[in-house]
Amino acid sequence: MKDFISIRFKVWRQVSNSSNGSYEEFSLEKVSVKISLLEALDQLNEELTTKNIRPITFDHDCREGICGSCGFLVNGQPHGPKKGTTTCQLYMRNFKDNALIILEPWRAKSFPIIQDLSVDRNALDKLIISLELRTVPVGLFGLQININFGFQVAISLLRLLTLPMQI
Numbered sequence: 001m002k003d004f005i006s007i008r009f010k011v012w013r014q015v016s017n018s019s020n021g022s023y024e025e026f027s028l029e030k031v032s033v034k035i036s037l038l039e040a041l042d043q044l045n046e047e048l049t050t051k052n053i054r055p056i057t058f059d060h061d062c063r064e065g066i067c068g069s070c071g072f073l074v075n076g077q078p079h080g081p082k083k084g085t086t087t088c089q090l091y092m093r094n095f096k097d098n099a100l101i102i103l104e105p106w107r108a109k110s111f112p113i114i115q116d117l118s119v120d121r122n123a124l125d126k127l128i129i130s131l132e133l134r135t136v137p138v139g140l141f142g143l144q145i146n147i148n149f150g151f152q153v154a155i156s157l158l159r160l161l162t163l164p165m166q167i
Helices: 037-050 122-130 151-161
Strands: 004-013 022-032 099-104 113-115 134-140 143-149
Touching: 022 037
Parallel strands: 004 099
Antiparallel strands: 004 022, 134 143
C-alpha cells in the first residue's frame, strides 16, 4: 500500500441558507493514507487559504468518533463508505489513489445549511438535551436500582418534530 495518494474532491459549496449552492472540484496531492478525511479537508483548506479561496466550512468537535458533529455525506452515504464509522474516523487508506470523493451536507428540513457542509443542528441538539436521563435511586427488596426518566419525553419530542405540517 502506498503511503501517499492523490484525491479529487467534489464539494457542495453554499455561502448561506438563503443562497444557491453548487459543487466545486478540488484536487489534493500527497495525502497521507494515515490521516482522516477531516485532516485531509484541513490540508485542502490550508491550500485554499494560500490561494485566497474561501476554505470549506465543515463541523467537527472531538475528532474521536464520539460527538457526531462531523456528520455529512461522503459519496452519498452518511459518514462515508465504512460501516459503523463516523466521518472523523474515516481514514484516507479507505480510498483509492485518484479517487473522487463527493462531499455534501445532510439535507433535511430540520437541518438547514449554514454554509458548505455545515448544518444547523439545533433540532437534534434539543432532542439530545431532552434525553438527559434523570436517575433516581430506588430501593426494592434490598436491591438498589435506578429508574431513568427522560426517554418518553424524548420520544414525544421526536414525534412532534416529525409530524406533517397542518395547514
